[in-house]
Amino acid sequence: MATDVRKNAETMPADEFQEYMKACVLLKAKKVPGKNYSVYDQWVAVHGCIMAVRTPDSNRYRNMGHQGIAFLPWHREYLRRFELALQTVVPGVTIPYWPWPMQPEPSALFSRVRIHPIFFSRSSRRDIDGLFAASGPVSPSAWWPSGFKWTVHRALQVGGTPQLQRGSSDDGWPPTAAAIRQLENLDVSSSGINPYWAFWRRLEADPRMHNSGHNIVGGYMANPVFSPNDPLFWVHHSYIDRVWARWQQKRLAAKPGTNLNDFYPPQNQVDPFRGRLPANGHRINDIMWPWVGNTSGYAVNPGPGVEALLPDFSSEPVRRIRNTFDVLNMGGLGGYSYA
Numbered sequence: 001m002a003t004d005v006r007k008n009a010e011t012m013p014a015d016e017f018q019e020y021m022k023a024c025v026l027l028k029a030k031k032v033p034g035k036n037y038s039v040y041d042q043w044v045a046v047h048g049c050i051m052a053v054r055t056p057d058s059n060r061y062r063n064m065g066h067q068g069i070a071f072l073p074w075h076r077e078y079l080r081r082f083e084l085a086l087q088t089v090v091p092g093v094t095i096p097y098w099p100w101p102m103q104p105e106p107s108a109l110f111s112r113v114r115i116h117p118i119f120f121s122r123s124s125r126r127d128i129d130g131l132f133a134a135s136g137p138v139s140p141s142a143w144w145p146s147g148f149k150w151t152v153h154r155a156l157q158v159g160g161t162p163q164l165q166r167g168s169s170d171d172g173w174p175p176t177a178a179a180i181r182q183l184e185n186l187d188v189s190s191s192g193i194n195p196y197w198a199f200w201r202r203l204e205a206d207p208r209m210h211n212s213g214h215n216i217v218g219g220y221m222a223n224p225v226f227s228p229n230d231p232l233f234w235v236h237h238s239y240i241d242r243v244w245a246r247w248q249q250k251r252l253a254a255k256p257g258t259n260l261n262d263f264y265p266p267q268n269q270v271d272p273f274r275g276r277l278p279a280n281g282h283r284i285n286d287i288m289w290p291w292v293g294n295t296s297g298y299a300v301n302p303g304p305g306v307e308a309l310l311p312d313f314s315s316e317p318v319r320r321i322r323n324t325f326d327v328l329n330m331g332g333l334g335g336y337s338y339a
């Protein structure tokens with residue numbers, strides 16, 4: 001498989017960016033045979049379920065994709081699989097990345113011809129228009145699926161809102177280019193503690209990082225469970241994944257003789273922030289739900305109707321955290337790189 005290249009969403013040619021939105025639309029319009037939901041909706045349902053997963057060794061439901069070290073590997077796998085799904089409707093398409101250190105508005109990315117304005121630091125929520133308008137685009141392109149309108153599936157809605165919306169008074173954004181450089185070079189590794197711990201925590205949860213990016217956009221993006229309803233979700237996470245990939249390369253280059261497995265905590269390393277082992281699903285050799293193959297004993301606990309939308313991965317090989325470390329070679333998922 002050739003290596004796919006993910007590009008800068010602000011500077012890539014507009015017609016290439018359009019291919020990404022076209023792929024999202026075609027996947028959202030592509031109904032699962034015999035069902036009232038689309039292939040795109042199935043991927044939103046996966047995210048809706050990762051918030052509460054019970055593993056075979058536990059009787060508790062835990063978040064297997066957030067608030068823990070699996071955040072980066074799980075989303076890497078999730079994005080790559082979604083990207084391959086996009087390629088079934090638009091061959092060769094990749095997920096562009098939102099280069100965080102840029103003023104969001106005015107900008108090319110958050111314009112009507114790309115991913116649509118986010119109404120930065122304005123509290124009044126507004127419905128999205130353009131391609132993702134619930135009423136459909138005013139003058140659809142030739143490729144537009146006849147009669148299709150982007151509305152959120154009932155089981156994946158928040159507050160009964162079928163249309164994508166944006167707008168938030170939060171203005172803690174963007175991070176500076178210097179802050180991102182510092183993060184990509186972060187090497188906090190005192191007393192045998194793996195440097196991944198501090199890196200992951202800052203990238204997921206610090207101000208002006210992953211969480212803030214969701215919150216400043218508002219609408220579905222500000223909902224932790226159903227944020228992938230907004231096609232901006234993937235573009236946001238593409239950048240997060242790029243920061244991790246660059247951090248991995250810098251760590252590797254700084255320490256000759258190491259490999260990518262060395263820059264994730266070993267299986268039995270205690271979480272230095274919480275003082276206990278991470279839950280099953282977060283550690284380097286753990287299986288990642290929902291790619292558990294035919295391993296039995298997993299359960300999820302989402303809102304009503306969500307589980308019914310899940311895709312079936314039971315005939316596919318098991319995927320583990322460590323299978324995600326090399327973006328150039330993700331096993332059966334091919335490889336990709338960042339421009």
Ligand SMILES: [Cu+2]
Pocket residue numbers: 047065066075
């Ligand atoms: Cu997520």
